[in-house]
Amino acid sequence: MEKMEERTAGGVAYTLERRRVKNINLRVRGDGSVAVSAPPRVAVGRVDAFVASRAAWIAQARERAMFRAAEQARPCAVPPDEAMALFSGVSEQVFPLFADVLGGERPLIKVRDMKSRWGVCTPAKRQIVFALRLAEKPHAAIEYVVLHEYAHFLHPDHSPAFWAVVARYMPDYKVRRALLRR
Numbered sequence: 001m002e003k004m005e006e007r008t009a010g011g012v013a014y015t016l017e018r019r020r021v022k023n024i025n026l027r028v029r030g031d032g033s034v035a036v037s038a039p040p041r042v043a044v045g046r047v048d049a050f051v052a053s054r055a056a057w058i059a060q061a062r063e064r065a066m067f068r069a070a071e072q073a074r075p076c077a078v079p080p081d082e083a084m085a086l087f088s089g090v091s092e093q094v095f096p097l098f099a100d101v102l103g104g105e106r107p108l109i110k111v112r113d114m115k116s117r118w119g120v121c122t123p124a125k126r127q128i129v130f131a132l133r134l135a136e137k138p139h140a141a142i143e144y145v146v147l148h149e150y151a152h153f154l155h156p157d158h159s160p161a162f163w164a165v166v167a168r169y170m171p172d173y174k175v176r177r178a179l180l181r182r
Contacts, residue, residue: 007044010052016044024050028061030069072115076132083135084111090139090146091128097169098150102126107153111135118145118180121152137180144176 003018014026014034024038024047038047051058078086088109095106107126114120114131121128128149134142147170155162166173 007048007051009048010055012051012055012058014051016047026051026054026058028058028065030065032062032065034058071133076113076136078132078135080111080132083130083132084109086135086142087111087130087146090142091150094143094146094150097147098153101153107150119149121149121156123153123156140176141179144170144173145180147173 005016007014007016012034014036017035017037018040019037021037021039024036024042027035029035034051036047036051076083091106091109095102105126107121107128110127110129111132112129113133114129117131118134119128119130128146130145130149134145148166151162151165151169154165170176
């Protein structure tokens with residue numbers, strides 16, 4: 001039943017895919033292409049109008065995608081050994097808050113060139129991996145990510161209980177998290 005068609009509306013070229021969905025869904029992919037899925041019974045004119053009405057948003061989303069691609073293509077300004085020293089130092093400051101949960105044993109800290117995450121905590125391995133590019137961010141943002149990953153030793157998900165732990169130790173975490181988007 002899935003049928004794909006190349007279309008243009010409001011100056012936006014997009015691929016229309018007919019699927020068993022309830023609503024018209026629009027996605028701007030990482031390469032800047034636009035994909036729209038729509039129920040089979042929705043008129044093509046209505047889909048075109050939907051896409052045209054979001055042309056300004058699509059242009060902004062494409063700009064963000066191009067910026068992300070350029071950022072990922074550029075080498076990190078901080079060498080891995082310096083990043084490791086930075087993350088280890090912040091980890092030393094945060095560790096005492098979670099020492100009881102970790103039985104007094106520090107987790108293994110690693111640095112990796114990751115594209116889509118700032119950090120990953122694997123409680124079963126007692127390990128935290130930080131993205132190399134995090135070292136380029138403001139210190140307040142780095143502290144937030146380190147605390148965030150340590151909080152996963154208490155709650156491996158992003159439940160309300162997890163966020164309560166983060167907020168207890170860092171009441172301004174939302175401001176710090178916003179620094180990561182700059």
